[in-house]
Every structure is written in structure tokens, then in C-alpha cells.
Amino acid sequence: MKMRLEVLLVVTAVMCAAGKPLSKAAARNKLLLISFDGFRWDYDQDVDTPNLDQLAVDGVKAKYITPPMLTMTSPSHFTTITGRWVEDHEVVHNMMFNTSTNLKLPHKLTLTKSQWWDNGVLPLWITAQNQGLKTASFYFPGGAANYSGQVVNRVMVEPFNHPNANETEWRQNIDMVMRWFSEEDFHLVTLYYGEPDNVGHTKGPDHPDRKTIIQQIDRTIGYLRKAIDQHNLADSLNVIISSDHGMTTIKKRPLVDEIILNKYLNLLKLASFEILDYGGFGILTPQPGKEQEVFDALSNAPNLTVYKKNEIPESFHLAKSERLPPIVVVGDLGFNLNSRFIVYVNKGDHGFHNGEMDMKTIFRAFGPDFRRNFLSEPFDSIHIYPLMCKLLQIEPAPHNGSLTVTEEMLQLHSGGSQRAPVSVALPLLMLLTFSAL
Structure with a gap:
């Protein structure tokens, strides 16, 4: 009788453990x-x-x-x-x-x-x-x-x-x-x-x-x-x-020509808002009716990629943002963005494509x-x-x-070898219980 009780207690404990993580x-x-x-x-x-x-x-x-x-x-x-x-x-x-x-x-x-x-x-x-x-x-x-x-x-x-x-x-x-x-x-x-x-x-x-x-x-x-x-x-x-x-x-002169976006479009005339002097990532709001003109002009600029917000690659997970302005500019790795003239002093930076190993x-x-x-x-x-x-x-x-x-x-991850599967242990213990009874 004592042996039956002990085995039943073991089975009960295992079944409780099986009921919750x-x-x-x-x-x-x-x-x-x-x-x-x-x-x-x-x-x-x-x-x-x-x-x-x-x-x-x-x-x-x-x-x-x-x-x-x-x-x-x-x-x-x-x-x-x-x-x-x-x-x-x-x-x-x-x-x-x-x-x-x-x-x-x-x-x-x-x-x-x-x-x-x-x-x-x-x-x-x-x-x-x-x-x-x-x-x-x-x-x-x-x-x-x-x-x-x-x-x-x-x-x-x-x-x-x-x-x-x-x-x-x-x-x-x-x-x-x-x-x-x-x-x-x-x-x-x-x-x-x-x-x-x-x-x-x-x-x-x-x-x-x-x-x-x-x-x-x-x-x-x-x-x-x-x-x-x-x-x-x-x-x-x-x-x-x-x-x-x-x-x-950051790539700088005299080794490379640094990006100055105002060479390719008149920012004062075509943009109402911008953050462009900021490493490898820039945002811009064109004047009403000027989005395509801004996009086309920036598409001719070297060492960068320009996106309309609604055409940003899905992998960026940015296109659905309501806060982000209509135009997004991403510099090629190491090419920082300058708006009207070179004001950038950093020797290193980020803000570039997240697929780059750097x-x-x-x-x-x-x-x-x-x-x-x-x-x-x-x-x-x-x-x-x-x-x-x-x-x-x-x-x-x-x-x-x-x-x-x-x-x-994790130590107790679901597919790990560090935890005995309850699904295997439970039938075995139940079999032992019935045998003992």
C-alpha cells in the first residue's frame, strides 16, 4: 500500500508539471x-x-x-x-x-x-x-x-x-x-x-x-x-x-566627391521640410505638387538611393509610417548626405542600409x-x-x-535536449503505477 501511494504521488507531480510550462x-x-x-x-x-x-x-x-x-x-x-x-x-x-x-x-x-x-x-x-x-x-x-x-x-x-x-x-x-x-x-x-x-x-x-x-x-x-x-x-x-x-x-574629399543634394535640385524652391545633413539617412517633404520633380532630380544624384515613401521596400518596414515624410534618401555605405553645402564633420556614422555588414x-x-x-x-x-x-x-x-x-x-527551450519530454515520462510512470497496483 505504501509503495502504491508513493508511485501515485510521483505520477500526480508529473501530471501537474505537464499541465503548465x-x-x-x-x-x-x-x-x-x-x-x-x-x-x-x-x-x-x-x-x-x-x-x-x-x-x-x-x-x-x-x-x-x-x-x-x-x-x-x-x-x-x-x-x-x-x-x-x-x-x-x-x-x-x-x-x-x-x-x-x-x-x-x-x-x-x-x-x-x-x-x-x-x-x-x-x-x-x-x-x-x-x-x-x-x-x-x-x-x-x-x-x-x-x-x-x-x-x-x-x-x-x-x-x-x-x-x-x-x-x-x-x-x-x-x-x-x-x-x-x-x-x-x-x-x-x-x-x-x-x-x-x-x-x-x-x-x-x-x-x-x-x-x-x-x-x-x-x-x-x-x-x-x-x-x-x-x-x-x-x-x-x-x-x-x-x-x-x-x-x-565616412568617405570624404579628396578621395571621393561628397554628396551635396542642392547640386541636383533647388531645395529652397522645391522642399518645405528636410533633414538631410545627418549621416546616411535623409527625409524630405516636397512643396505641393513637386514630389515627382524632387524624386526625379534626386534619382540623378550619385551614391544614394531615393524612395517615395509608399514605394519603400517592404523589408524596410517604413512605408506604413504616418510620421515619415514622402521622400526618403539613403546614402550608399560611407556616403553621408549634405543638403546645401558640406557641414559634416564626423569621421564615422550609421543610418545606412541595415543589410550592410558595417x-x-x-x-x-x-x-x-x-x-x-x-x-x-x-x-x-x-x-x-x-x-x-x-x-x-x-x-x-x-x-x-x-x-x-x-x-x-534557453535552458528549457521546447526542442532542447536538456529537458526530458513529459509525453514520454508520463505513460511510463502510469504503466509502473498500474503494475504496482
Whole structure:
């Protein structure tokens, strides 16, 4: 009789486990998402990076990830945190603009402008909070906005003239975030660093200073891992490290003829709004009735491609945007756009086609829910969102990503060899039960 009872208890336990996902049965782990702005996919290949190398052994590394079109900071970060294409979330540029008033605000001045970010799509912070979790944004784009009356539980906003490369401050930020997790029970924190984007712009991706900042990032990752251990978070904190776009060297005179769009059309006469002096991506509103004339003129300009918005390739996921102006211009890789004369000083930039390898970026992940020593095939950054929802055990908001792209990274993924199929175990135990009876 005792043997029957014990076997029945085992069967009951297995049947209960079969009734709900094992991830739900386990304790909910926390999640830290870190973005290093402008970290191109291959930046660690010509630098000694022992901590990044160790992450590939202790966790997951993707060969690279593809950012959305646009390959810019605000649009790309908001795609990561919402899982929506740019045409859906409508953060269509780094600059906040208004084509009627000709308003143009630089990236850092948009960070608290809710009217730029709140377009009906909920970011992960708000979705998680609505399901009882506690979240924070540390300098992460979009984190400081108000979403139809809802705000992120805790927000740190990056100051306008904030220095990007202060390694001491980087460590202090990690210490603060670790306290949020360990002492205040936050479930999700997003942490943003402005490098190596800044050095990529000012010095170029091939400059020795870029290698120096990658080594600093590597030391910071080493510091992060020690801080995780010191705060006893190793068994409860998952970490994803990624970026928003890559970086390429800008082609300049005397090696090439730089693009000056006013050579090919009279912008003052034909355009009512423009953002053209901005790396590899430009937007333009023609005067009424002048769209075809503008399109034809720009089609004759070298080293760029011009699109009517309604004819943009579907793979760009931009054509449905209501906010984007009627004409979109994309420079060939390395050819920045100048409107009336050359004002561009950056040595490196982004904003180019997301299919270019120089625009690809990194992905690393480690923690209790991730497999070890796992190399992932490349994937689009939009798929990070459902992965984060899975890790946080929350129901995602509507999104364009797919968990099937990333679930193989997880310890308990549905097709993995690390979990015995309940469908096999259950009949066997039932057979044992009846035999015992």
C-alpha cells in the first residue's frame, strides 16, 4: 500500500508539471538589458577582450544581429524595447521633428518628450509593470516618456552634455543597478552606455581610440560579473548585452566627391521640410505638387538611393509610417548626405542600409535561463522583445518578433535536449503505477 501511494504521488507531480510550462513552475528570474551604443558586430575581433570572450563560453553569443531600418539610436532602441517595426512605433528618427512647424530637436532633447515616443505602442517596461513587475530605465532611450499616463517606476535621464566615456561612472552605474535588483527587488532594468558610438563618430571605427574604448567596455563587463556575484544575483539575474547599430568610415574629399543634394535640385524652391545633413539617412517633404520633380532630380544624384515613401521596400518596414515624410534618401555605405553645402564633420556614422555588414551589431547573453557555450545564428533585433518577455514570464504586448528565433538559447527551450519530454515520462510512470497496483 505504501509503495502504491508513493508511485501515485510521483505520477500526480508529473501530471501537474505537464499541465503548465516548467518556466512557470520555477521562480521568476530578473533581467538586465545593457546597450552599448554603436557597438559594431566585429569590434571585439581586433582587440583583446577576455571578458567578452568568457561570455561566449558561459552564455550565448550571436554571430551578429541586424538592426531595423532605421539604423539610428532612437528608432533601433525603441524597436528592441517594443518588438515593433519602426513604421508601427513611429519613432522614425533620432531627431524629434514637425514638418508643419519645421521643429527639429536633437536626440538628447527628445528623451523626455512624450509626444515623440507615445504613439500607442507599449514598451516592455509598461507591459511588465501592468503585470505586477517593478522596472527601471537608466539612460535608455524611451524610458523617460509618459505612455498614456503610465510611467516607468524609476528613470534616470541622460543629461544633454553627459560625458560618454567615464569608466568610474560606468562602474558606479552598475553598482546602483545591482542595488536596485538586490535591495529593492526590481525585475527589469535597462542600462544604456553612449560608447563606442561617440568615439566611432568623432574618430572613426578604424581609429586606435575605438580599440581603447572596446577594452574599457570589456573591463566594465568584467566588473559587472563581479558585482553580480557580490550581490548574490548569479542564480537569479539574466543579462542581455546588445546595441542599436554599427558604424562605418565616412568617405570624404579628396578621395571621393561628397554628396551635396542642392547640386541636383533647388531645395529652397522645391522642399518645405528636410533633414538631410545627418549621416546616411535623409527625409524630405516636397512643396505641393513637386514630389515627382524632387524624386526625379534626386534619382540623378550619385551614391544614394531615393524612395517615395509608399514605394519603400517592404523589408524596410517604413512605408506604413504616418510620421515619415514622402521622400526618403539613403546614402550608399560611407556616403553621408549634405543638403546645401558640406557641414559634416564626423569621421564615422550609421543610418545606412541595415543589410550592410558595417551596420550589424552584437548580442551576448548569460544567466540562469541561458545555455552555456551556445553560438546563435544571426537574427533581427526585433526578436529580442519576445525573448525578454519569456525570461520575465509575462504576456507580451502585440509585437512583430517571434520567440521561435531565440528560444533555442534557453535552458528549457521546447526542442532542447536538456529537458526530458513529459509525453514520454508520463505513460511510463502510469504503466509502473498500474503494475504496482
